[in-house]
Amino acid sequence: MTGREFVKGNEALALGALKAGLNAYFAYPITPSSEVPETLARLFNTPEYPEFRVFLQSSSELEAINMVIGAAATGAKVMTATSGPGFSLKQEGLSYAAGMELPFIVADVNRAGPGLGNLGPEQSDYFQATRGGGHGGYRNIVLAPNSVQEMAAFPSLGFSLAFRYRNPVIVLADAFLGQLKEDIVFPEIPVEKFETPWAATGASGETRHVIASLHLDFEDQNRHAEHLLSKYEEIAREEQRAETYMVDDAEVVLVAYGVVSRLCKSAVNSLRERGVRAGLVRPITLSPFPSKVIADAAVKAKRFVVVELNMGQMVTDVRLALEGKGAVEHVHRLGGLLPTSDELVRKVEGGSR
Amino acid sequence: MMPENGEAAEYEVRLGRVTALTSKPTHYCAGCEHGVLTKLIANAIEELELREKCVVVDSVGCSVFAHDYLNVDAVQAAHGRAPAVMAGIKRVRPDLTTFAVQGDGDAVAIGLQELIYAATRAEPITIFLVNNAIYGMTGGQMAPTTPEGMVTTTTPEGRDTLYTGTPIDASKLLGSLDGPSYVKRVFLPVAPLKSRDLYSAAGPLEGARSVVNAFKVQLAGGFSFVEFISTCSVNWKMSILDSKKYAAEVLTKVYPPGLFKDKMGVERR
Numbered sequence: 001m002t003g004r005e006f007v008k009g010n011e012a013l014a015l016g017a018l019k020a021g022l023n024a025y026f027a028y029p030i031t032p033s034s035e036v037p038e039t040l041a042r043l044f045n046t047p048e049y050p051e052f053r054v055f056l057q058s059s060s061e062l063e064a065i066n067m068v069i070g071a072a073a074t075g076a077k078v079m080t081a082t083s084g085p086g087f088s089l090k091q092e093g094l095s096y097a098a099g100m101e102l103p104f105i106v107a108d109v110n111r112a113g114p115g116l117g118n119l120g121p122e123q124s125d126y127f128q129a130t131r132g133g134g135h136g137g138y139r140n141i142v143l144a145p146n147s148v149q150e151m152a153a154f155p156s157l158g159f160s161l162a163f164r165y166r167n168p169v170i171v172l173a174d175a176f177l178g179q180l181k182e183d184i185v186f187p188e189i190p191v192e193k194f195e196t197p198w199a200a201t202g203a204s205g206e207t208r209h210v211i212a213s214l215h216l217d218f219e220d221q222n223r224h225a226e227h228l229l230s231k232y233e234e235i236a237r238e239e240q241r242a243e244t245y246m247v248d249d250a251e252v253v254l255v256a257y258g259v260v261s262r263l264c265k266s267a268v269n270s271l272r273e274r275g276v277r278a279g280l281v282r283p284i285t286l287s288p289f290p291s292k293v294i295a296d297a298a299v300k301a302k303r304f305v306v307v308e309l310n311m312g313q314m315v316t317d318v319r320l321a322l323e324g325k326g327a328v329e330h331v332h333r334l335g336g337l338l339p340t341s342d343e344l345v346r347k348v349e350g351g352s353r
Numbered sequence: 354m355m356p357e358n359g360e361a362a363e364y365e366v367r368l369g370r371v372t373a374l375t376s377k378p379t380h381y382c383a384g385c386e387h388g389v390l391t392k393l394i395a396n397a398i399e400e401l402e403l404r405e406k407c408v409v410v411d412s413v414g415c416s417v418f419a420h421d422y423l424n425v426d427a428v429q430a431a432h433g434r435a436p437a438v439m440a441g442i443k444r445v446r447p448d449l450t451t452f453a454v455q456g457d458g459d460a461v462a463i464g465l466q467e468l469i470y471a472a473t474r475a476e477p478i479t480i481f482l483v484n485n486a487i488y489g490m491t492g493g494q495m496a497p498t499t500p501e502g503m504v505t506t507t508t509p510e511g512r513d514t515l516y517t518g519t520p521i522d523a524s525k526l527l528g529s530l531d532g533p534s535y536v537k538r539v540f541l542p543v544a545p546l547k548s549r550d551l552y553s554a555a556g557p558l559e560g561a562r563s564v565v566n567a568f569k570v571q572l573a574g575g576f577s578f579v580e581f582i583s584t585c586s587v588n589w590k591m592s593i594l595d596s597k598k599y600a601a602e603v604l605t606k607v608y609p610p611g612l613f614k615d616k617m618g619v620e621r622r
Contacts, residue, residue, distance in 0.1 A: 024445050054444045058437070059470040066434040066467070070410070070441025073428040074449075078441075096431050200426040200442075202405045202449060210420050212411065212429040 004185055009151040009177040010035035012184060013081065013107055017155035018043060021191035023076040024054035026067040028086060031119050032175040033109035036081040051077075051191070061086040065093030065106070072102040073211050075196030077159055081107035083175070084125055085116065088133070094168055095134025098228070099213025103162035103194075105155060107171040109178035112336040120336015121176035123258060126313035129170045130287040137225070139232045141169045141239065142287040144257040148182035156189045163194035165235055172286060174309065176259040176338065235288050242290035243282040244297070246272065250279030252348055253297045255318050256307040257283045259338070264307055267344035278348060286314065291321035298325040305348055307331045307339065373398040375424045384593030386541045386583035387415050387483060389557055390454060390564075391422045394481070397564040398425065401572070407450040408442055410435045412464075414456030415489045433464020436471035439478040450571055452479035457498040458488045461523050465497075468523070472576055475532040479567045479577045482523055483541075485585040486604060493588030497521045500607045505588070520607060524580045528613030534575025536613040537620075539563050540605055541581040542597045552597070559610075566619040573617055582608055 007015065014036045017025070027037035037057070044055040054071065058064040064080050071078045082090060087108045094106065108129060112122040132138040141161050145151045151173060158169040200209045215221035243261075246268055247253060256264040261282040271278035281297055283290050294304075304326050306315040315330045322328065331347050333339045373395035381388040398404050404425055411419050413432035420427030430438040435453035442451045460468050460482050471478060487505055488494040494507040498520050502511040514520075524538040541560045543552040560581060567577035582604050586596035612620055 024441075026441065056440075056444060059466060062434065063437040063440075063467055063470060066430065066437035067441035067444070069430070069434075070428060070438035070443075071445045072441075073408075073438075074442055074446045076445040078445075092431055093434075096429070100429065200408045200428050201446060202407060203424070203426050204405060208424065208426050210427045212420065212427065214411075214417060214429060 004183055006181060006183050007148060008035055009148045009173060009180050010109065011039045012148045012152035013155060013171065013173070014039035015186070016152035016189065017079050017105070018049045018052055019186070019189040020156035020159050021051045021077055022079055022155070023051055024071045024078045026064040026071070026078070026080050027055070027057045028061045028064045028082065030083045030086045032111055032178045033081045033083045033107065035178070036107065061089035062092065065090045068104050069093055069097055069100070069102060072097070072104040073100070073200045075199030075201065079105040079107070079155065081109065083109045083111045084113045087125055087128060091128065091134035094140065095132070095136050095138065096213050097168045098132060098138035098140070099136065100211045101166040102168065102211070103159070103166050105158045105162060105169050105171060107173060110172060110174040112334070118336045119175055121174035121259060121338065122309045122334065122336060123174060123260070124310040124313070125172065126286065126308070126310060129172045130289070138228060139235070139287055141165065141167055141235060142285065143169065143171050144284060144286050145171065145173055145177060146258050146261045146282065148177070148180055149184045151177060152184060153187050160192060161239065163196070165231060166198070167231070167235070172258070174258050175336070239285055240288050240290040240292055241284035242293040243284060244293060245280040245282070247279035247281060247297050248300070249277055250297065250301045251277045252279070252303040252305060253301040254278065254280045254305050254307060254344070254348070255283070255294065255314070256280070257286060257314065260307050260309060263339060263341050264344060266341035267348065270341060270345045271348055274345070274349070276348065283314070289317040289321065291317070294318055294321035295325070298322050302326050304328045305331055307344060309333055309338070371395050371399045373404050373424050375422055377421050379422060380418060381415065382587045384584065384586045384596065385415070386485070386581060387454070389541060390481060390483060390560065390581060391419070393557065393561045393564045394452070394454070395423060396561060397568055398423070400565060401568050403450050403568065406448065407452070410438050410442070410451060410453040412453050412455040412459045414459045416454035416456060416483065417490070419454050433459050433462070434467055435459070436464065436467040436476070436478065436480060440471050440474070440476045443476055443478055447477070450479070450568060452481065452568070452571070454481045454483060456489065457482065457484045457486065457496045461497040461521050469526070469530070472527050472530050472578065473532045475534070475576045477571050477574050477576060479571045481564070481567070482578065482580040483583045484523070484580050484608065485583040487585050487588050489585045489588055493585070500603060522608060524578070524608070524613045527578050532576055533578055533614050534616040535567060535570040535577040535619060537563050537615070538580040538582065538608060538610045538613065540601070540610045541583050542600050544601045545594070545598050569619050570617055575617060580608070582610065
């Protein structure tokens with residue numbers, strides 16, 4: 001099924017997952033992500049999506065993520081969605097899943113925080129998503145859509161990356177994208193079949209599958225950790241994704257992801273009209289962070305303005321990518337509010353502070 | 354209520370290796386019922402021909418190494434989360450039999466919510482609870498099942514239930530829910546008989562039958578739960594024989610063995 005549809009970001013995420021062959025969804029409601037399970041509940045047990053065999057509402061975020069773990073351990077395509085407070089509770093499961101190398105998708109429709117905060121958009125879960133917010137050392141793959149169109153497309157990309165690397169994938173959206181309604185064209189999403197010879201689906205003769213994160217022997221744990229590290233390094237080499245806009249001749253580069261990147265694009269257009277050679281780098285993968293694109297932009301540009309809906313999180317990755325080759329400024333908006341494009345223009349024109 | 358001898362003739366006592374067991378030597382302490390239960394589960398898996406159709410979910414506690422001994426597919430769960438992991442497995446693969454051996458801390462403290470909701474939803478899964486009234490793996494702290502007065506490393510003067518709350522009876526709790534099909538509490542240790550130097554094997558034999566019944570209930574689509582009164586002589590700081598006596602004389606008073614629920618009537622067959 002293709003064609004134009006006028007849908008909310010959260011609905012697009014659900015539909016995109018279904019079209020990518022979602023087998024199971026484990027739900028716990030939380031605003032502003034609840035349209036994801038609501039959309040899936042409506043389409044559960046319908047002939048359109050025969051692959052979608054399980055929709056189950058759990059009693060907690062913890063229960064949901066552990067159901068995801070169990071289902072993923074059998075090789076199924078599994079997803080859940082949540083928002084900040086729930087995402088915190090998912091961290092335990094994400095740590096275990098990293099250790100057990102389980103592929104699945106968790107969407108975090110980021111709201112303002114800390115604590116209950118409010119239901120507006122923020123990007124303050126960046127560290128929690130990209131650093132691996134649970135215990136122990138690990139990395140998630142983190143995708144950042146900036147449109148309803150990408151909300152529809154990223155479950156497919158997410159499953160593809162999750163199964164290729166046997167690693168959890170986070171789709172890090174925000175309250176604005178989750179609630180935004182846009183006219184989109186549903187992409188042709190191929191239902192990929194992934195080989196899962198590691199899955200725990202019953203022993204076969206002498207062959208059995210043990211999916212565990214416990215390695216009491218230090219040498220054994222060391223081998224496992226080194227294996228994970230080399231996987232993360234491979235992901236960092238192969239999977240950095242970013243969109244660039246007017247960066248080639250830019251003297252000032254804005255860096256922003258998600259909904260903010262769209263405001264920054266308008267700001268870049270206005271700045272160009274006013275004779276400022278501005279450009280935009282929009283990270284699509286937040287982990288691995290597209291350091292190469294940032295470093296390349298620094299060949300021409302000497303000034304980088306990082307715009308985020310948080311107190312300064314991605315800006316640290318921009319600094320690391322630049323290794324001192326450029327001045328970095330941070331522009332933020334908190335509390336569920338968005339900056340206007342005019343504000344951004346003024347900040348850039350105001351110069352380095 | 355102490356189990357008496359005399360039922361042994363009903364059961365075949367199986368010795369030697371079964372295919373559902375690995376050849377790895379056990380890490381369980383001498384006298385611990387975990388090893389006994391592992392063998393009973395392996396026997397049941399073999400009897401019901403489940404070896405290639407089952408997944409054990411390791412819980413956190415002394416049973417975290419279940420997959421080292423049970424020669425079947427395995428998935429490890431975080432502390433307390435085994436019922437949720439099993440639900441995930443079972444929902445996408447109803448053809449698989451899945452089970453966990455949980456300790457009392459795992460199932461009744463940190464994982465009580467997961468346990469109750471899996472039971473409430475009548476997930477067709479099987480949980481074997483080893484209730485030895487203490488946290489064994491972490492070195493003998495108070496558990497949700499620790500009886501009044503018991504000395505643990507976190508209740509060095511003995512558990513004061515006015516201060517810490519009273520023990521939770523997991524079988525009674527689950528038996529009160531509509532979801533479960535089979536809830537049973539079994540006294541698992543060999544039990545001292547009144548005549549000196551004799552011990553009854555009625556516990557392990559009753560345990561063997563209950564494990565098979567629990568799997569049969571899951572195969573018929575029901576949630577099954579068997580609690581095994583067990584010992585932890587190391588952390589109780591008793592001799593093995595004294596721990597068997599304590600279990601028989603004290604624990605069975607707090608946790609009387611019995612059948613709390615049997616919707617399918619597997620016990621009558």
